Amino acid sequence: MRIHRISGIFIATSAIASLAACSVSTTPGGSDQAAGKKSDTLSIGFSQATQQSPFYVQLREGAEKAAEKAGAKLNFADAGDDVTKQNNDIQDLITRGVDVLLINPVDPKGVQAGIAAAKAAGIPVVTVDRPVPSGAAAHVGRDNKEMGRLVGAEVAKSLGAKGGKVIEIKGDAGGAVARDRSAGFHEAVAANKKIKIVAGPYCDYIRSKAVTAMQDLLQTNPDVKAVYAHNDDMALGALQVLKENGRTDVKVAGVDGLMEAVKSIAARGPYLATALNDPISLGATAVGTALDVQAGKKVDASVDAGTGLVDASNASSYTGSTTFALAGKE
Incomplete structure (x- = not known):
């Protein structure tokens, strides 16, 4: 592992x-x-x-x-x-x-x-x-830029040399967390020129808003290959829309280590990766x-509580009854 x-x-x-x-x-x-x-x-x-x-x-x-x-x-x-x-x-x-x-x-x-x-x-x-x-x-x-970078690297790896279109569903407008999670992700996928990021709307980290946004985004981007959301709750909202439309071919990734997402990763479904952010x-x-x-x-002026990547190789070790995966469990 x-x-x-x-x-x-x-x-x-x-x-x-x-x-x-x-x-x-x-x-x-x-x-x-x-x-x-x-x-x-x-x-x-x-x-x-x-x-x-x-x-x-x-x-x-x-x-x-x-x-x-x-x-x-x-x-x-x-x-x-x-x-x-x-x-x-x-x-x-x-x-x-x-x-x-x-x-x-x-x-x-x-x-x-x-x-x-x-x-x-x-x-x-x-x-x-x-x-x-x-x-x-x-x-x-936590280092939100690193979170975005970890997840972005996994998405780029999954898409491979062919790349493809990636929809990004954002957190809050003007927020440092959303800014950093976006910047880290963009940096991680930048080397693959075949990856094109489509900017979605700000959905304030709320699943229901992401569901509404994804319904429109899927219609205008039927060739989408992956979705990256600034948190797992929004990513799961996007995944719901994809499943309802029979698009289980589209990879999904988020941030926070929400247990629902971790279990989906462990089951090796469309959910690809998340980053730990145990609240x-x-x-x-x-x-x-x-x-x-x-x-x-x-x-210290800035106290970093730490993060790490959860993907198919280690998701089973993080699964449990908690709402979020516990940091340091692996």
């Missing part, structure tokens, strides 16, 4: 262990409102872009479990893909007296108002999954980093 390198897999931070003995606050912001005094329990505010994708649901769960293990209080807010709401959510978390803020930004530039408010309140900010241009003490994520470990790493930052410990 070919083994692919997995770099920088999550290592538990010292903050998780050092805070394990603390009690969990039962009041917002970790404050003892009845007594009018600050609680000893550390309070983490987590402003998340959306809950409309399985990845982000699991990211929240990973953060919640890590905070509970550390004895910290996690205050969560879902922006619903609305940057104005996210800035308001951040202000609310500040008002509730959180000690440190985790932000998964809807719009890296648009959320600067919330980050500025946190800075004015003396609350450090750690971003997760999507970086911001400035204002964060640290960013926790549970990412959420845990983000919480650990936030607690280290709040404690005044030195942390």
Whole structure:
């Protein structure tokens, strides 16, 4: 079995262990409102872009479990893909007296108002999954360009010298994750001049939007040989449309290691490859980093939680009951 390198897999931070003995606050912001005094329990505010994708649901769960293990209080807010709401959510978390803020930004530039408010309140900010241009003490994520590159190399290998048309279904417009996953993929297939990439629309990482997009894309590109989507949820939406139209000859690839995709790869169907992006470990790493930052410990400006390729050679070793393949399992 070919083994692919997995770099920088999550290592538990010292903050998780050092805070394990603390009690969990039962009041917002970790404050003892009845007594009018600050609680000893550390309070983490987590402003998340959306809950409309399985990845982000699991990211929240990973953060919640890590905070509970550390004895910290996690205050969560879902922006619903609305940057104005996210800035308001951040202000609310500040008002509730959180000690440190985790932000998964809807719009890296648009959320600067919330980050500025946190800075004015003396609350450090750690971003997760999507970086911001400035204002964060640290960013926790994965190398999305490498993810795109890993998957792109596998798609190019599958298409061979004949190449063919590849439809690319994109994530979010203007997002660093979508930009990097696209750039890495394009770099990986660039050597094969017979591969032509057709740019699909931005579907915000949501399967139902990818289904609608793929229905139109298939009609206008009947000669398509492969589909690359910026996450597995959208790739599975595209695969659904292909199957409904009897096009099991078209290869599909995505990113994130969604278990549904991993099992399809293991079955050696049209689904070709994905890249690991375990959101549970990412959420845990983000919480650990936030607690280290709040404690005044030195942390890297960019914390890489690691990735790796899942293809037909190793997919069976990643299959399981989790929603996403666990990083470091192979």
